[in-house]
Amino acid sequence: MADKPKYGRKGQEWHPNFIEYMEFIANHEVYQGMPDAFLDGNKIQWESPSNRKSGKYKDTRRKRLDWWRRKGVSVGIDPNSTRWISKTARLIHPTKHKPCKRCGRVMELRYVYPSNSLNKRVKQLSYIDDTFPVVAFEHIESLVTRLVESFGEQVFSALPRILRTSAISPPELEPKLEDWLRWIEEKYIPGEPSILSPGAMSNAPDRFDGFHSFNQCCRSEADRGRNKSNLQSYTTDRRVFEYWTEGDWIAANRLMGQIRAIFGGESCLNGHPGPCSADHIGPISLGFTHRPEFQLLCKPCNSAKNNRMTLRDVVHLKGVEAKREKVISWHSQALWDKRKHSVADDETARRLSKLLRDNRHTLMSILRKIEKAGYLTFLATFLELQYAEYTVEFTNLKVEEHITRFDEVSHILRETNYVKEQKARRCRIAFESLLDYFAKGTRNAFVVSTDAINSKVEATLCALQQSSDTIKQLDLQIADILANNSETTIDEEFRAIVDSIPLTTSHNFVVAKQELKNAMALVAVELSNQWNSDRYVRAESDSDIQLEIKLEI
Structure with missing residues (x-):
């Protein structure tokens, strides 16, 4: 059996996904008759550069241009247009x-990715601030x-202002998301608007399929003809932990948007002038729940606070708990309960923040083990997808003492396709975030591990082995979906x-989650016992000292 041909040169191997794609295209009926499709043997001649002046294939580009003319007519x-x-x-x-x-990333060839000009229009909206992330190569929809x-x-x-171009004027539509998404899909994208771009630019006849080999994601780095300094960089704020914490994320997100739109001009909690943005009093990244309550901080104060708590935050959260409202997720509850009363000043509040960060890292490592074992449906039950079924409205929304207040929150049932779209996007980003969290081999954090903790994790996996055939089939379906590179x-x-993802959990899921809670309770004991260790007591100014521990995930 002949060896498979190799592609790439000078140490730059072509991505396996791209090679598989080449083989698909070269053998597809659409491209039948492509001149000089294969070199001697079975190697695909993907490129036909214009600077090839001699040799057996010096006329390949001219012949392929003729092929493209005939294909266009067909x-x-x-061909003259x-x-x-x-x-x-x-x-x-x-x-x-x-x-x-x-890189192997799959991107659309249609005009679906916002240009710098479109993103600039979005940022000019009065209610947009730096807390609304501009995501690299995000689909317009x-x-x-x-x-x-x-x-x-x-x-x-x-x-209409955001999407208008010289050639396309958006129509007057009802204020319904489904109507706008339908128009964008059926009319706007096919019109190839100038403020959107495709995932790869056309490059026929130089490339077999008619497109640049490097997608937009890598052209600035891989194409020597493009100067990276001339391309605007995008920023992505993917708060990895937010998808794995409890709470009404729809209500919290809606209130955050309301703050940007209505209360951005309020003064900062620390006495500075606005504009202000929403700050989670209990940071989501430390395991606190999604709650529709925020305090207002100016940009410098919000950036400086980062994911650290202050004494004022802890006192406030304890007061909310006293009213029987849940403020922290199941996986972080045990550690919070053990040490919240130890917080007496800002230093001990920061100390608890550091403990909760390592608690988070330990949880993520356990979830990663569950993901690698293939129990994806169980993990999906943590995403609380049911909140997507409602939109929310706040009655008498106001700001008092720099904290949001309202008299009532109303949950209104949605009966549109948008519910499925929102659930699907949450599933994708949550699982991607779990993988992204461990993309870096070292971190300034460590996994708390003892025989007792590992025993509880194994008990979790054993319980999940008892899933029904229906759940096992759903596990395989989710795994197949995540193996796809196209968002x-x-x-x-x-x-x-x-x-099909269950909202009410089966008996073995209940057992598995309880074992997981037991594991995190043991993690809490280990971390709580480190309250006075140098890792957590050291001054915040020393936080840049890296204690990097190699992950063994």
């Missing part, structure tokens, strides 16, 4: 997606969805199964 595109070859390449492509030659999710119906009046495809496939 699908009704005039503007951008005829790029339109042909996009129209005939069998999947409308391609992986990047360098996802961006619009996030805007509406965060800021409510006021976004609809801004969409668009992952969301589509999650939408098809998201209603």
Whole structure:
């Protein structure tokens, strides 16, 4: 059996996803008759550069250009029209997606990714601040969805300004997300608006499929003809822990958007002038719940606070608990209960924050073990997808003593496709965040591990082995979905199964979660016993001293 051909040169191997894609394209009926498709043997001749002046394949580019002309005519595109070859390449492509030659990331070939100009328009909205992340290469439909999710119906009046181009004027639509998403999908994207871009630019006839081998995600780094300093960098604020904490995330997100829109001009809790943004009094990254309550901090104060608590925060949270409201998630409750009364000043509040960070890291390592064992449906039950079924409204929303207050929150049942879209996106990002958390091999944190803790984790896995055949099949479906590199495809496939994820847990899930709680209770004991250790007592100014422990995940 002949060896598979190798691709790449000078130590730069082509990504396996891209090579698999090449083989798919080269053997697809759409590209039948492509001149010089294969070199001697079975190696695909993917590139036909214009600077090839001699040799057996010196005329390949000219012959392929003729092939593209004939293909354009066959699908009704005039070879004398503007951008005829790029339109042909996009129209005939069998999947409308391609992986990047360098990183393997799958991106759409349609015009779906916001340009710098569009993102600038979004940032100019009066209610947008730095806490609303601009996500690299986010699908336009996802961006619009996030805007509406965060800021409510006021976004609809801004969409015509955001999306307008010289060639496309958005219509007057009802303030309904489904109507806008349908128009964007059916009319706006096919119109190839100038403020959107495709995942890969056309490069026919130089490339077999008619597109640059490097997707937009890597062109600035991999293409020597593009100067990275001339390209705007994007920032992504993916708070990895937020998907694995309890609470009404819909209400919390909605209130955060209301703060940006209504109360941005309020003064800071620390006495500084605005504009202000919402600060979680109990940081989500430390395991505190999603609650519709925030304090207002100016940008410098919010940045300086980061994920540390102050004495004032701890006192406030204890007061909320006294009213029988849950402030911290199940996985962090035991440690909080052991040490919240030990906080007497800002230094001990920071000390507890550090303990909770290591508690978080230990939990994430355990969840990673469960994920690697394939028990994905069990993990999905932690995402509290049921909150997506409602939208919320606040009655008499106001700010008192720099903290949000309201008389009542109303939950209104949604009966639209947006519910599935939101659940699907939450599933995708949650599982991606779990993998991303361990993308870096070392961290300034450690996994708390003892024989007793490991025994409880093993008991969790044993309980999950008793899942029904239906749950096991769902585990396999989720694993197959996550193996796909395309965000668009992952969301589509999650939408098809998201209603199958159980909201009420089976007996073995109840047992597994209890064993997990038992494990985290033991983690809390170990961390609490370290209250006076140098790792947690040291001054905050020394926090840049890295105690890096190699993860063995």
